[in-house]
Amino acid sequence: MPYSRKYMRRLFFAAAILLAARSAAAQDRIRIATGLGETKQRVAVADFAPRADSAKSHSALFTQVVRDDLQYSGILEVPSPSFYPTQVTSVPAELKYSVWTDPPTNAHYVAFGNLTETPAEVAIEAWLYDVRTPTTQAVVGKVYRGAPNDGQVRRFAHQFADEIINKLSGGLPSIASTQIVFVRQMGPQWKELWEMDYDGANQRQLTSLKTISLTPRWSPDASRIAFTCFAPINGVVSAQICMYSLDTGKPVSFARFRGTNATPTWSPDGTQIIFSSSMTGAAELYVSDVNGGRPKRLTFSNGGNVSPVWNPKTGQSIAFVSDRGGYPQLYLMNSDGTSTTKLDLPDMGYVIDPAWSPNGQLLAFSWRRPSGNYDIYIMDAGSSQPPVEITRDQGRNERPSWAPDGRHIVFESTRTGTRQIWTMLADGSQPHELTASGHNESPNWSPK
Amino acid sequence: MNSASRSFYRAGLLAAFAAAVFTFGCAKKPPAPAPPPPAPAPAPARPTVTLQASPSTINKGDSATLSWNSTDATQLSITPDVGSVTAQGSTKVTPSDSTTYTITATGPGGNASASASVTVAAPPPPQEAPPPDLTKIFLAEVRDAYFDFNKSDIRPDAREALSKTADLLKNYPQIKVTIEGHCDERGSTEYNLALGDRRANATKQYLVSLGISADRITTVSYGKEKPFCMESNEACWQQNRRGHFVKAN
Numbered sequence: 001m002p003y004s005r006k007y008m009r010r011l012f013f014a015a016a017i018l019l020a021a022r023s024a025a026a027q028d029r030i031r032i033a034t035g036l037g038e039t040k041q042r043v044a045v046a047d048f049a050p051r052a053d054s055a056k057s058h059s060a061l062f063t064q065v066v067r068d069d070l071q072y073s074g075i076l077e078v079p080s081p082s083f084y085p086t087q088v089t090s091v092p093a094e095l096k097y098s099v100w101t102d103p104p105t106n107a108h109y110v111a112f113g114n115l116t117e118t119p120a121e122v123a124i125e126a127w128l129y130d131v132r133t134p135t136t137q138a139v140v141g142k143v144y145r146g147a148p149n150d151g152q153v154r155r156f157a158h159q160f161a162d163e164i165i166n167k168l169s170g171g172l173p174s175i176a177s178t179q180i181v182f183v184r185q186m187g188p189q190w191k192e193l194w195e196m197d198y199d200g201a202n203q204r205q206l207t208s209l210k211t212i213s214l215t216p217r218w219s220p221d222a223s224r225i226a227f228t229c230f231a232p233i234n235g236v237v238s239a240q241i242c243m244y245s246l247d248t249g250k251p252v253s254f255a256r257f258r259g260t261n262a263t264p265t266w267s268p269d270g271t272q273i274i275f276s277s278s279m280t281g282a283a284e285l286y287v288s289d290v291n292g293g294r295p296k297r298l299t300f301s302n303g304g305n306v307s308p309v310w311n312p313k314t315g316q317s318i319a320f321v322s323d324r325g326g327y328p329q330l331y332l333m334n335s336d337g338t339s340t341t342k343l344d345l346p347d348m349g350y351v352i353d354p355a356w357s358p359n360g361q362l363l364a365f366s367w368r369r370p371s372g373n374y375d376i377y378i379m380d381a382g383s384s385q386p387p388v389e390i391t392r393d394q395g396r397n398e399r400p401s402w403a404p405d406g407r408h409i410v411f412e413s414t415r416t417g418t419r420q421i422w423t424m425l426a427d428g429s430q431p432h433e434l435t436a437s438g439h440n441e442s443p444n445w446s447p448k
Numbered sequence: 449m450n451s452a453s454r455s456f457y458r459a460g461l462l463a464a465f466a467a468a469v470f471t472f473g474c475a476k477k478p479p480a481p482a483p484p485p486p487a488p489a490p491a492p493a494r495p496t497v498t499l500q501a502s503p504s505t506i507n508k509g510d511s512a513t514l515s516w517n518s519t520d521a522t523q524l525s526i527t528p529d530v531g532s533v534t535a536q537g538s539t540k541v542t543p544s545d546s547t548t549y550t551i552t553a554t555g556p557g558g559n560a561s562a563s564a565s566v567t568v569a570a571p572p573p574p575q576e577a578p579p580p581d582l583t584k585i586f587l588a589e590v591r592d593a594y595f596d597f598n599k600s601d602i603r604p605d606a607r608e609a610l611s612k613t614a615d616l617l618k619n620y621p622q623i624k625v626t627i628e629g630h631c632d633e634r635g636s637t638e639y640n641l642a643l644g645d646r647r648a649n650a651t652k653q654y655l656v657s658l659g660i661s662a663d664r665i666t667t668v669s670y671g672k673e674k675p676f677c678m679e680s681n682e683a684c685w686q687q688n689r690r691g692h693f694v695k696a697n
Binding site for chain 1: 598626634635636637638639641642643644645646649666667668669670671673674
């Protein structure tokens with residue numbers, strides 16, 4: 001991912017400069033721009049043309065989802081549709097290059113197409129053309145056929161957006177077809193795992209354990225979710241590691257241990273689980289097989305070790321939370337438990353929720369500084385640069401999780417007065433609220 | 449016809465038959481001047497006797513009345529306990545256990561006997577005190593341990609509370625408990641699970657140091673997932689930072 005690494009380096013460089021410049025006025029809001037030095041490609045998305053009245057609503061849905069996906073990618077810009085030419089562009093023969101490249105649209109690319117719909121099938125023809133260099137060659141040309149329902153039309157729109165983003169970013173993984181697992185409060189002392197599309201659509205319940213389920217984490221192949229559960233066995237209740245299969249829609253067994261067992265995460269190759277357990281007295285980190293077999297203790301600090309995350313790129317380093325110094329702070333250790341070091345932050349506070357970026361370079365985390373609320377920060381784990389704050393003065397912001405593109409973060413925030421799931425770009429821009437009612441928490445972005 | 453009178457009747461028939469044979473055989477002998485045969489003396493009647501107990505079932509300590517009637521008896525005796533009695537009458541008996549009384553009548557014609565039983569009902573179980581309502585006692589006497597922010601040390605007020613809880617558990621050794629570790633909302637879900645675990649264990653260890661068997665105590669951490677109080681202020685947070693006792697049996 002040469003593009004994203006370069007981008008991230010720039011992002012960090014810019015952040016460091018801004019931080020240095022503002023260090024005398026730490027109260028000032030720190031903002032970093034997206035895509036510094038990059039000119040964003042402008043992609044106009046023409047209204048997809050319904051071939052019959054019956055296709056009208058799905059045409060509008062497809063068009064809107066593609067626009068949202070491209071805009072939200074953070075690397076493209078979608079000119080406002082109110083500037084678009086009025087004539088219909090439904091097939092390449094109808095494409096008039098200049099009306100798109102002229103002001104005010106100033107498009108570099110145009111996406112367009114049409115929908116045909118019968119009671120049995122929707123067929124979508126979709127193209128992307130570079131309108132600056134007229135050519136008969138489409139950048140993307142696809143036909144999608146499937147069941148004529150909203151869910152399928154949404155999936156096709158995400159797939160088309162994925163194609164465009166992938167092509168125009170030089171291979172950046174697109175996230176429009178990814179999923180987010182989260183925890184929804186169903187009642188007093190009742191929390192279940194839910195899943196939704198990355199844009200908040202299609203929310204659906206996964207587990208029905210009727211107890212408290214917490215901290216879901218996708219396996220690297222996105223086929224399973226490990227989580228913390230309170231399902232009682234023989235009348236005895238304790239926190240245990242549970243596992244859910246997306247393939248079968250059913251729980252998968254995992255060994256039970258004494259004490260409190262929590263915060264499972266996966267090794268990058270998906271063959272091991274690392275989790276916190278007080279099976280020998282205090283909360284230490286253990287690594288085991290994916291069924292809980294052969295648990296091996298990694299930490300020996302007399303407790304307070306939770307939230308381990310395995311560097312997804314190197315597989316060599318584990319970040320975790322420990323209160324061995326008094327308050328919860330971030331630590332790094334080798335994946336065999338050796339060479340533990342504390343991540344030094346400028347002032348004391350309460351530091352939790354570490355999350356590795358997909359390229360294994362950046363750590364996102366939540367930090368409650370002595371004079372503030374929880375906010376999300378990003379830092380380069382391999383450098384001494386201070387962390388960059390990407391949320392501020394908007395309630396309590398916690399539990400960041402990276403999208404596979406390394407550019408988006410999902411997190412929970414109380415900024416609307418209730419705890420909800422939000423996404424944003426990794427510089428804090430473009431916040432999107434994905435859930436709006438009740439109490440939702442602990443999001444985790446699918447790795448693909 | 450009872451058995452005594454039936455055998456008396458048979459005896460009479462036999463006597464009459466014997467007399468008839470004798471008379472007939474006699475007729476085969478050479479005639480002799482015979483004195484008129486004496487009328488055969490009637491055989492003495494066999495005695496008859498009846499015995500009744502009323503009521504036939506009594507509670508321990510109560511009395512029953514034995515009543516009897518007899519004919520042709522010269523001696524009557526009731527066993528056990530009563531002894532000789534007159535030809536007819538009644539007496540009170542107060543057996544401590546179920547007893548079968550037998551009356552024996554003796555007369556010139558032989559013996560007869562009759563029996564009657566008095567059943568002594570098992571005494572009703574003594575009126576037991578109702579079992580103590582352990583749940584009520586537990587809820588009235590148990591005391592939770594409260595903690596400082598981010599701490600699992602047993603504070604002086606928690607020591608006092610736990611010694612009361614230990615007294616309760618010593619007084620009612622049948623009670624088993626679960627200690628739930630709870631935290632306020634300020635920490636993270638994940639870290640609070642570990643902190644709640646430590647609070648529950650610290651509470652357990654203190655009780656064990658006061659002599660309560662560890663076998664009677666299980667622990668569970670709920671972190672901040674089961675708050676007692678939902679507001680965001682210190683009074684409420686303090687309510688939620690605790691080792692909470694739940695009766696487990």
